[in-house]
């Protein structure tokens with residue numbers, strides 16, 4: 369984490385000390401924007417959010433041992449109970465502090481974006497690189513204009529590589545993150561439908577994702593999902609755009625098609641993961657502790673990053689095998705009853721929903737298969753059709769029961785009911801009742817997929833299943 373003096377942090381955040389007699393040599397260790405997790409010695413950054421103004425929690429920050437605090441000039445300055453750095457905007461100051469700290473480090477940056485698979489690919493990439501370098505990766509899903517700066521400020525001086533997840537829901541956001549982080553390698557995992565509401569079309573989503581090139585270093589490398597034609601279509605537009613740092617960069621494509629530089633030639637699923645071989649490194653068998661062909665595709669990006677960094681194939685394979693994955697992404701769990709739970713509750717969009725259902729259908733060794741599906745949010749004016757489309761691909765010969773939660777999912781259920789016998793597709797408006805119904809009729813040799821958008825919080829169903 370950042371360790372700098374008060375005077376240095378004041379300069380790096382483009383602020384000014386609120387009093388001349390502060391001890392400029394006071395050491396600040398780390399940054400926090402949340403008094404609920406602030407650690408002694410941290411700089412407190414009071415952000416103004418949707419529910420709270422962080423400035424109101426100054427006393428909590430002091431009580432938790434904050435060494436200093438940013439303070440927005442348009443807020444009345446309280447008594448000098450703690451050294452203050454006055455700034456115009458605390459969020460902008462946080463971002464500037466992160467940018468200046470990043471520029472002082474001798475570090476290599478990997479930026480990862482895409483509609484689906486950012487977190488999964490970030491985790492696998494970090495594991496591959498950790499076989500050879502000291503690596504720091506985005507924790508959880510801290511991938512936006514607040515999370516990425518905080519991640520940069522967590523870096524230790526001797527961190528060799530940072531693997532940063534870059535998320536967006538609107539144009540310009542990825543450009544901002546890329547220009548802040550100035551990556552050497554950038555990855556685009558895929559172009560799906562996530563945040564279609566704000567972007568309007570998949571082509572516009574592709575334009576938003578290719579903004580990751582804006583901060584790419586000269587002679588850097590773009591690693592992208594080559595099976596998606598929209599990426600190749602929009603790339604030339606960005607090269608012509610002003611302000612792009614890299615006028616020269618390498619392109620590496622990965623995907624299922626043999627047109628890519630990296631593609632799988634054989635895959636085999638076991639109960640908890642997937643074995644596969646590639647068109648390159650033929651003597652190496654790879655294994656990921658993840659199910660789903662889409663995760664094999666994600667792992668190709670991690671492999672290509674490993675090759676870029678000179679990691680030997682044996683170390684790449686070892687790193688993949690030891691990947692530490694973030695929860696709720698095709699996470700295999702067991703309920704006390706023995707029921708297998710495929711916990712994919714973190715998020716959902718049509719591409720990820722289809723990938724998860726495809727996996728559920730392909731899995732063997734289970735008596736019955738149940739899908740618990742929640743709404744897919746932020747899909748714009750096609751949202752009902754997207755849900756109906758999922759309903760149409762459900763087949764009673766493949767998935768025995770379908771439980772849905774959420775208003776949009778009622779359309780999914782309505783469509784699925786055209787093929788399912790009565791009572792096999794059930795709509796719930798209460799997660800407790802859904803979990804109870806599930807627990808009451810499932811057995812130890814069944815499997816249930818739980819998936820819905822972040823906003824549906826279906827992990828609550830998973831938690832309830834763990835209690836029965």
Ligand SMILES: CC(=O)N[C@H]1[C@@H](OP(=O)(O)OP(=O)(O)OC[C@H]2O[C@@H](n3ccc(=O)[nH]c3=O)[C@H](O)[C@@H]2O)O[C@H](CO)[C@@H](O)[C@@H]1O[C@H](C)C(=O)N[C@@H](C)C(=O)N[C@H](CCC(=O)N[C@@H](CCC[C@@H](N)C(=O)O)C(=O)O)C(=O)O
Pocket residue numbers: 401402403404414415416417418419420421422425508509510511512513514515516535536537538541
């Ligand atoms: C600002 C902040 O971080 N807020 C988080 C906080 O929200 P809460 O409602 O509690 O408070 P406020 O935001 O109103 O509070 C203002 C500040 O006050 C602090 N504070 C509050 C109470 C207290 O007692 N003491 C305090 O100090 C507070 O910490 C604030 O700093 O908590 C919520 C619950 O944990 C968080 O959800 C909320 O986080 C916001 C939403 C956030 O953006 N956090 C980032 C650090 C982050 O990266 N979050 C990611 C999710 C990012 C994401 O959604 N990514 C999208 C793509 C990008 C979309 C982009 N356009 C966008 O808008 O984000 C994706 O699809 O992946 C994460 O948490 O996983």
Ligand SMILES: Nc1ncnc2c1ncn2[C@@H]1O[C@H](COP(=O)(O)OP(=O)(O)OP(=O)(O)O)[C@@H](O)[C@H]1O
Pocket residue numbers: 482483484485486487488489509535557558562662663665666697698712714715716719720721723724
């Ligand atoms: N290449 C892919 N194609 C389709 N679905 C995918 C792909 N990769 C991951 N997924 C699915 O997308 C969901 C989210 O995975 P992950 O969190 O890794 O992606 P993300 O891009 O970080 O998502 P978010 O933007 O919601 O943070 C999971 O259900 C996962 O199984």
Ligand SMILES: C[C@@H](N)C(=O)N[C@H](C)C(=O)O
Pocket residue numbers: 537563714715716744745746820821822823824
């Ligand atoms: C949290 C926000 N970035 C997001 O992922 N929204 C999706 C659509 C959701 O709420 O699930």
